[in-house]
Amino acid sequence: MSQGNMNLTLKVWRQKNTQTAGKFVTYKAEGISPDMSFLEMLDVVNESLIKKQEDPIHFDHDSREGICGMCSLYINGRPHGPKRAITTCQLHMRSFSDGETITIEPWRSAAFPIVKDLATDRSAFDRIQQAGGFISVNTGGVPDANSTLIPKVIADEAFNSATCIGCGACVAACKNASAMLFTSAKITQLGLLPQGQPERWSRVQAMVNQMDEEGFGNCTNTGACEAVCPKEITLMNISRMNNDFFSAELFREEHTHDGGGNG
Amino acid sequence: MSLNANIPQGPLAEKWSKHKFNLKLVNPANKRKYNVIVVGTGLAGASAAASLAELGYNVTAFCFQDSPRRAHSIAAQGGINAAKNYQNDGDSVYRLFYDTIKGGDYRAREANVHRLAEVSVNIIDQCVAQGVPFAREYGGLLDNRSFGGSQVSRTFYARGQTGQQLLLGAYSALNRQINLGKVKVYTRHEMLDVVMVDGHAKGIVTRNLITGDIDTHAGHAVLLCTGGYGNVFYLSTNAIGSNVTAAWRAHKRGAYFANPCYTQIHPTCIPVTGDHQSKLTLMSESLRNDGRVWAPKTVETAEKLRKKEITAAQVKEEDRDYFLERKYPSFGNLVPRDVASRNAKEMSDEGRGVGTSGLAVYLDFADAISRMGEDTVRAKYGNLFDMYYQITDENPYKQPMRIYPAVHYTMGGLWVDYNLSTNVKGLYALGECNFSDHGANRLGASALMQGLSDGYFVIPYTLGDYLATIGPKPVDKNHPAFAQTKQDVIDNVNKMLALKGTKTVVEYHRELGHIMWEYCGMARTEEGLTKAKAMIKELKADFWKNALVVGENEEFNLSLERAGRVADFIELGELMVTDALMRRESCGGHFRLESQTEEGEALRDDEHYAFVAAWEFKGENQEEELHKEELVFENVKLTQRSYK
Numbered sequence: 090m091s092q093g094n095m096n097l098t099l100k101v102w103r104q105k106n107t108q109t110a111g112k113f114v115t116y117k118a119e120g121i122s123p124d125m126s127f128l129e130m131l132d133v134v135n136e137s138l139i140k141k142q143e144d145p146i147h148f149d150h151d152s153r154e155g156i157c158g159m160c161s162l163y164i165n166g167r168p169h170g171p172k173r174a175i176t177t178c179q180l181h182m183r184s185f186s187d188g189e190t191i192t193i194e195p196w197r198s199a200a201f202p203i204v205k206d207l208a209t210d211r212s213a214f215d216r217i218q219q220a221g222g223f224i225s226v227n228t229g230g231v232p233d234a235n236s237t238l239i240p241k242v243i244a245d246e247a248f249n250s251a252t253c254i255g256c257g258a259c260v261a262a263c264k265n266a267s268a269m270l271f272t273s274a275k276i277t278q279l280g281l282l283p284q285g286q287p288e289r290w291s292r293v294q295a296m297v298n299q300m301d302e303e304g305f306g307n308c309t310n311t312g313a314c315e316a317v318c319p320k321e322i323t324l325m326n327i328s329r330m331n332n333d334f335f336s337a338e339l340f341r342e343e344h345t346h347d348g349g350g351n352g
Numbered sequence: 353m354s355l356n357a358n359i360p361q362g363p364l365a366e367k368w369s370k371h372k373f374n375l376k377l378v379n380p381a382n383k384r385k386y387n388v389i390v391v392g393t394g395l396a397g398a399s400a401a402a403s404l405a406e407l408g409y410n411v412t413a414f415c416f417q418d419s420p421r422r423a424h425s426i427a428a429q430g431g432i433n434a435a436k437n438y439q440n441d442g443d444s445v446y447r448l449f450y451d452t453i454k455g456g457d458y459r460a461r462e463a464n465v466h467r468l469a470e471v472s473v474n475i476i477d478q479c480v481a482q483g484v485p486f487a488r489e490y491g492g493l494l495d496n497r498s499f500g501g502s503q504v505s506r507t508f509y510a511r512g513q514t515g516q517q518l519l520l521g522a523y524s525a526l527n528r529q530i531n532l533g534k535v536k537v538y539t540r541h542e543m544l545d546v547v548m549v550d551g552h553a554k555g556i557v558t559r560n561l562i563t564g565d566i567d568t569h570a571g572h573a574v575l576l577c578t579g580g581y582g583n584v585f586y587l588s589t590n591a592i593g594s595n596v597t598a599a600w601r602a603h604k605r606g607a608y609f610a611n612p613c614y615t616q617i618h619p620t621c622i623p624v625t626g627d628h629q630s631k632l633t634l635m636s637e638s639l640r641n642d643g644r645v646w647a648p649k650t651v652e653t654a655e656k657l658r659k660k661e662i663t664a665a666q667v668k669e670e671d672r673d674y675f676l677e678r679k680y681p682s683f684g685n686l687v688p689r690d691v692a693s694r695n696a697k698e699m700s701d702e703g704r705g706v707g708t709s710g711l712a713v714y715l716d717f718a719d720a721i722s723r724m725g726e727d728t729v730r731a732k733y734g735n736l737f738d739m740y741y742q743i744t745d746e747n748p749y750k751q752p753m754r755i756y757p758a759v760h761y762t763m764g765g766l767w768v769d770y771n772l773s774t775n776v777k778g779l780y781a782l783g784e785c786n787f788s789d790h791g792a793n794r795l796g797a798s799a800l801m802q803g804l805s806d807g808y809f810v811i812p813y814t815l816g817d818y819l820a821t822i823g824p825k826p827v828d829k830n831h832p833a834f835a836q837t838k839q840d841v842i843d844n845v846n847k848m849l850a851l852k853g854t855k856t857v858v859e860y861h862r863e864l865g866h867i868m869w870e871y872c873g874m875a876r877t878e879e880g881l882t883k884a885k886a887m888i889k890e891l892k893a894d895f896w897k898n899a900l901v902v903g904e905n906e907e908f909n910l911s912l913e914r915a916g917r918v919a920d921f922i923e924l925g926e927l928m929v930t931d932a933l934m935r936r937e938s939c940g941g942h943f944r945l946e947s948q949t950e951e952g953e954a955l956r957d958d959e960h961y962a963f964v965a966a967w968e969f970k971g972e973n974q975e976e977e978l979h980k981e982e983l984v985f986e987n988v989k990l991t992q993r994s995y996k
Binding site: 093106122125126128129133136144147150151154155157158159179204215218221222225226228229232233237245248252255278284285 | 406418419438476479482489490494510516517539593633742745858900902903910
């Protein structure tokens with residue numbers, strides 16, 4: 090079925106579930122076409138494993154368009170593989186050479202427990218968003234969309250942060266397993282927009298607290314997160330978050346005139 | 353038997369307002385006594401779950417992905433329509449209604465479509481209030497672009513990632529309600545059945561995809577927001593996980609499946625490279641605003657291009673056929689998707705296709721780049737160009753893109769009435785999962801509109817009417833139907849795990865896809881469909897004999913997950929073919945070669961087929977029974993669609 094002529098050796102992390110220990114297992118990937126995506130190459134390997142009644146390699150994936158953020162994989166020591174600004178599903182085998190050995194690992198972070206093989210549990214990211222990554226508006230009863238003017242540069246910059254896909258590469262690449270790039274992207278998006286101002290200070294505090302509670306590390310300005318981010322979210326987001334976090338101390342409700350009381 | 357769609361009486365523009373007034377309300381103190389189950393967390397599911405929780409209902413939501421943010425709505429690129437008329441170019445609610453009815457080739461309900469157009473304006477307001485960073489002009493106002501099937505600019509967008517931004521907006525609203533304790537989300541859970549108690553849907557059975565635990569969940573109502581079934585074709589622009597299982601199992605419990613043969617083939621996708629291909633990637637329709645579609649005028653030139661003896665840039669202007677501009681001067685490259693797709697196929701069928709397979713035409717930006725400059729083109733479409741480059745290794749700034757149609761969206765789905773209720777009481781279907789608003793062809797930038805319309809602005813009203821009727825008495829999980837349905841699911845899982853044949857479920861899926869694409873794709877015939885039906889029956893029998901499923905239930909098991917989905921796709925495939933055979937006319941995405949105009953356009957037969965086909969499941973391996981909902985057009989005149 091496959092029409093390619095690349096032959097590769099894969100060293101893949103296999104782990105039955107969160108509780109058991111894992112290990113590297115070596116597989117041959119043969120007849121691989123350079124036009125295949127990395128995940129399609131794994132599909133070929135999995136089909137051959139199933140044919141032998143063996144357990145296929147479990148990895149997360151869904152849209153395969155670089156947008157859902159579900160795929161992950163640490164490939165040859167780099168999240169999402171050797172190319173910049175793309176996810177694993179957009180990585181094609183033409184980026185590798187015939188005969189190469191490829192090491193494939195899951196995201197490595199205590200806050201992302203391994204579910205099975207290469208799939209991890211990233212629900213900590215959801216909990217950070219649940220802590221405050223929103224604007225408190227109910228459906229209906231909102232003003233006309235054009236009643237608030239937003240300068241194009243601000244809207245564009247907010248978009249640049251909003252483009253985060255929540256894949257977790259930033260955490261995987263960071264020596265401290267910090268989630269600050271991820272958290273700061275949402276804080277920056279909403280903090281830049283006029284709609285996000287009313288909850289700006291409480292949001293940053295809630296999200297940062299949750300981030301700490303999940304066990305993510307701190308930022309020491311190495312910039313590995315920025316380098317591997319498939320959506321090229323910049324360190325500027327972290328600076329903005331830090332700035333807001335410190336400002337938030339000054340604007341805390343209990344420090345304001347009426348103490349945010351019941352009125 | 354005819355179906356009652358519960359369309360309100362009165363003039364078209366007043367139906368929804370009047371209906372909202374007539375619907376029963378649940379008083380605020382009682383809302384917290386109800387539990388609503390929402391399956392799927394895409395645009396329809398997330399917006400419904402959040403909006404219902406805001407009203408005070410308790411919501412339990414489910415998704416098979418590892419986070420609700422990953423539902424496939426996220427991949428929608430181009431934009432979302434709304435009749436804001438911000439551009440002062442003649443748009444109105446009525447025009448959006450009209451364009452949608454016409455674009456759907458007069459196979460949608462007038463009342464539903466008008467409501468969709470009405471609430472479209474609220475959606476944009478809502479999303480902006482949530483902080484969705486739509487594209488803006490320098491003055492700070494929202495920007496618009498145009499899309500196929502329309503002559504006004506009413507499409508709001510966020511670069512080429514509109515679906516992502518809208519979904520993250522709905523996800524943020526959902527997160528707020530999770531934080532407030534009003535929504536509980538179960539991720540990595542797949543719905544495998546509906547629990548029916550005395551003719552009402554009262555719960556679901558799910559499988560935890562990590563542990564294999566099979567559990568029941570009770571609710572006063574069940575909302576299916578589980579997307580479309582394009583993956584029945586194996587290759588489509590859907591996510592790998594997108595499936596019909598939830599909708600199909602509901603169908604087998606009594607919910608009618610409507611217009612299954614209406615599928616949309618999107619004209620601008622990246623062509624297939626080989627058998628290893630696992631999915632197809634769409635290039636947004638918005639590209640047709642500035643890109644020009646062409647094929648070489650002669651087979652000889654095409655031949656040289658296929659053999660790479662010459663490049664596209666070397667083909668002289670007079671040797672190119674800009675076939676959409678030539679055939680449809682008033683809409684040009686912006687004809688609706690079904691028309692553009694069929695024309696591309698025609699080029700390839702005539703031997704004028706390009707690329708090594710010959711299954712492609714060009715989408716060329718050379719003119720746009722010389723007119724606006726590369727930087728402007730990059731600002732508008734940069735992420736799409738990058739994606740194309742990654743996948744094909746060809747630079748679209750330097751040479752035209754190669755595109756070919758691919759399955760993208762399914763207009764058919766569970767039959768619902770005006771209230772989005774299926775014929776099963778308490779069971780609702782929202783978004784792409786239902787059949788309701790797009791007729792036989794969906795216009796670009798209308799899927800996002802419908803998903804959010806259903807979730808934010810329709811179901812919060814219509815569901816209350818049902819809930820008020822049944823009352824807030826808790827659902828009794830000790831009813832034997834819960835244990836029985838759970839046992840049925842366990843039996844089905846065990847049946848699949850016992851399959852120890854020689855062919856993988858992926859191989860069956862691919863085979864099904866070939867049959868569907870060949871005989872139930874862009875062009876369908878009586879002969880081909882009849883043949884396909886027999887082939888699918890054979891495939892099904894073979895699946896239950898020779899399929900190979902590995903592993904056990906009590907683990908993360910990709911092989912088992914896929915087996916269940918493929919088994920359901922095979923059954924759905926047969927129903928699609930049955931529906932396509934029954935409908936001896938062409939309309940929108942359903943093109944019967946026997947029914948075309950002299951110019952090769954879809955030829956409807958309004959006298960015999962102006963109805964919704966709703967199919968009832970009659971038991972395993974039985975022919976399904978057809979129920980018709982006659983479509984009544986009081987406001988638009990049915991005409992032969994023309995985009996010339």
